[in-house]
Amino acid sequence: MNSVHPQSLGPSETVQADNTTALSLVDQQLKFPASNILMIPPINTLPFDVFQIIVTTCWEEEGESFAIAASHVCQLWRRYVPDMSLLWNNLEFAEEVPWWEMLEAKLKRSGRASLDIIIKEKVFLKSGMPHLRRIMGMIIPHVARWRSLQMVDVPHKIRRVLLDQLRGKSALLLERLEIEIKSTSRRWDARQILDGVPNLRHLEWTNPEAESRLLPPFRNLLTLKIGRGTLEMEPDQFIPLVLRILSVSPALQELSLHHGPDQDPLTYMGDVEHLVQPPMAHPSLRRLHIVSTTGIRSVILRSLIVPNLRSLGQPGKDRDIDVNVLCCNSLAQSNVLPKLHSIAMVGNTDNTDWPNQGYYPYMPSLPAAIMNLRSLVVLTFRFVDFGGDNKWLPDLGNCCSRLKSLLVMNCTGYTVKAIRAIVEVRMQREAVEPLEELYISSYPYTRSGERASVEEAAWFSQVLRFNSRTRVWLEVDMTWQ
Numbered sequence: 386m387n388s389v390h391p392q393s394l395g396p397s398e399t400v401q402a403d404n405t406t407a408l409s410l411v412d413q414q415l416k417f418p419a420s421n422i423l424m425i426p427p428i429n430t431l432p433f434d435v436f437q438i439i440v441t442t443c444w445e446e447e448g449e450s451f452a453i454a455a456s457h458v459c460q461l462w463r464r465y466v467p468d469m470s471l472l473w474n475n476l477e478f479a480e481e482v483p484w485w486e487m488l489e490a491k492l493k494r495s496g497r498a499s500l501d502i503i504i505k506e507k508v509f510l511k512s513g514m515p516h517l518r519r520i521m522g523m524i525i526p527h528v529a530r531w532r533s534l535q536m537v538d539v540p541h542k543i544r545r546v547l548l549d550q551l552r553g554k555s556a557l558l559l560e561r562l563e564i565e566i567k568s569t570s571r572r573w574d575a576r577q578i579l580d581g582v583p584n585l586r587h588l589e590w591t592n593p594e595a596e597s598r599l600l601p602p603f604r605n606l607l608t609l610k611i612g613r614g615t616l617e618m619e620p621d622q623f624i625p626l627v628l629r630i631l632s633v634s635p636a637l638q639e640l641s642l643h644h645g646p647d648q649d650p651l652t653y654m655g656d657v658e659h660l661v662q663p664p665m666a667h668p669s670l671r672r673l674h675i676v677s678t679t680g681i682r683s684v685i686l687r688s689l690i691v692p693n694l695r696s697l698g699q700p701g702k703d704r705d706i707d708v709n710v711l712c713c714n715s716l717a718q719s720n721v722l723p724k725l726h727s728i729a730m731v732g733n734t735d736n737t738d739w740p741n742q743g744y745y746p747y748m749p750s751l752p753a754a755i756m757n758l759r760s761l762v763v764l765t766f767r768f769v770d771f772g773g774d775n776k777w778l779p780d781l782g783n784c785c786s787r788l789k790s791l792l793v794m795n796c797t798g799y800t801v802k803a804i805r806a807i808v809e810v811r812m813q814r815e816a817v818e819p820l821e822e823l824y825i826s827s828y829p830y831t832r833s834g835e836r837a838s839v840e841e842a843a844w845f846s847q848v849l850r851f852n853s854r855t856r857v858w859l860e861v862d863m864t865w866q
Contacts, residue, residue, distance in 0.1 A: 430461065431461070433468075436462070437469060440472070452469075455472075467494055470494065470498035471498050473490075473491040473492075473494040474491075474495040474498040475501045476488060476492060476501070476502050476524065478502075478503070478504045478505065478516075478520055479503065480507060481508065481510055481511055481512075483508060483516070489523065492523060495530075499530055499532035500530045500531050501532055501533045502524055503536075503537065504534075504536045506538035506540070508520070509539065509540060509543060517543055517546065521546075528551065528555075528556050529555060531556050531559045532558050532559060532560055532561070533560060533562070533587075534547075534559070534561070534562055534563065536565070541565075541566055544564075544566060549578070551582065552577050552578055553577070553581070557581075557582075557583065557584055559585055560584060560586045560587060561586065561587040562582070562585060562588055562589070563589040564578075564588070564592070565590075565591040565592075565612065566592045576602075579601050586605075586606055587606070587607060588606055588609050588610070589612070590603075590609070590611050590612065590615065591611070591615055592615050593612075593613065600615075602633060603633065603634060606637055607636055607637060607638050607639070609630065609634070609637060609639070609640050610641040611642045611643060616644050620660060620681055621660060623644050623677070623681065624662070624681065624684055624688070625662075627642065627685055628662060628688060631665065631667050631670065632665065635667070635669060636669050637669055637670055638671045639670075639671060639672040639674075640672070641674040642676065642677075643676045643677075644681065657678075658680075658684070661687050661688055662688040664687075664721075665688060666689075666690040666691075666692075667691050668691075668692055669693065670691045671693055671694060671696070673691070673696075673697055674696075674697065675697075679709035679731060680711070682709070683708065683709045683712045687712060691721065692721070692722075692723055692724065694725055695724055695725060696727060697725070697728060708729060708730055708731065710744055710748060710769065711747055712754070713748065713753075713754040714750045716750070716753075716757055716758070717750040717751075717753035717757065721757075723758075723760060724760045727761065727764070728764060728765070729766075730767070731766075731768055732769040744770070748770075751779065752777060755781070755784065756779065759785060759786065760787060761785045762787050762789050762790065763788075763789065764781075764785065764790070764792070765791075765794065766794065767794045768795050768796065769797075770796070771796065771797070771798035772798045775803045778803055780807075782806065782811055783810070784817075786816060786817040786818060788818065789820065789822060790820070790821065790822035790823075790824075791804075791820055791823050792822075792825075793824070793825050793826075794826045795827060797827075797835060798835075799835060800835065801835065801838070801841050802841075807820070808820050808845070808848065822850045822853065823845055823849055824852050825837055
């Protein structure tokens with residue numbers, strides 16, 4: 386195969402078209418017997434297309450540091466590196482005095498490759514408008530090549546100026562965008578910004594106190610995160626909005642919404658019960674993180690069929706969002722969350738009325754609901770009354786075969802003896818995995834059987850991680866996709 390001279394290569398699309406030929410060469414060389422190993426070209430004679438395959442397959446680091454390191458391998462690589470556009474398509478404006486010459490050189494070397502742009506607050510600390518004008522002069526002529534635009538702690542007025550540049554322009558390659566505007570922009574209409582971005586797949590949107598009519602349609606996304614204060618609306622508006630977002634983005638994998646305070650007095654329950662919708666199937670959703678009342682979250686969950694949902698938590702956080710026991714009937718009736726990795730079931734959080742018998746009609750369904758969650762790895766109970774004598778405590782020795790972590794926090798109506806029996810059964814059975822983490826906390830005034838004795842605590846500590854502040858499996862679960 387003839388090597389391809391770097392000057393003859395076009396944009397990244399041409400490079401991808403040559404991948405098959407380059408890989409074919411690599412395959413042929415790998416099939417050579419050991420006696421012919423010297424026939425493989427040494428590193429300083431690699432054809433340019435093979436060099437590109439190696440780099441694009443193995444390189445994960447962003448920025449130019451890899452390119453600089455690669456250029457010091459040999460003279461041939463030094464000639465190749467400047468002509469490989471994908472090594473130079475990351476533009477980061479992050480210093481008080483940016484290295485403009487380097488940034489302009491990178492922009493030139495990037496050729497026609499798609500651009501990833503990061504702009505940080507530090508650029509504008511001492512010279513705001515002059516730096517803004519220079520940045521705009523560099524990146525606005527290349528809007529058609531933008532693949533992602535990320536602004537980190539950039540002043541809101543500058544954010545608006547940069548985002549307004551997208552109005553009336555076509556950015557067909559733009560896949561990732563972050564929009565965060567402060568509350569004084571209540572009437573700022575950002576919908577037109579997205580008109581020329583039909584291939585947007587990842588969006589972070591925060592506009593506190595924005596009028597709901599100015600919200601964009603959020604169509605055809607893979608990830609959507611709506612920040613605090615943006616969705617200050619009544620439940621009868623919020624719940625249909627969530628379902629509408631899911632219906633217009635059938636490929637959505639992650640949805641994170643902030644609606645209101647994460648608390649749920651019992652008086653809120655009846656107010657939203659009538660908002661439950663006929664179940665809508667969404668097979669692509671993997672993470673659903675909704676900061677709202679547990680009653681509203683319960684209504685949304687009961688209105689969905691999400692067979693591939695993995696987590697109800699927020700990436701990087703140390704806990705799941707609570708799911709009220711009101712969902713037990715729905716979870717027990719059908720296997721609607723077969724791939725859920727973790728869940729936090731919460732009962733009454735109003736300490737003025739504890740335990741609250743208003744939850745009791747739903748509690749008989751709790752064991753069946755947990756049994757349906759066959760992929761659980763982390764299970765948390767908070768403020769749950771198990772009815773006395775472990776009446777509604779799930780038989781975790783015979784279900785949830787992958788369960789690794791169990792947290793029982795401020796619960797009543799169960800005994801630590803029953804928890805120990807669960808641990809022992811899981812240690813003995815081959816069909817289920819043994820527990821590796823157990824956390825038990827209780828109120829000072831709870832009955833003695835609901836608190837681990839010194840002997841029980843010592844036994845638990847010998848066979849698993851007991852009451853450890855570090856929740857290993859919960860941290861692992863938060864990173865799963």
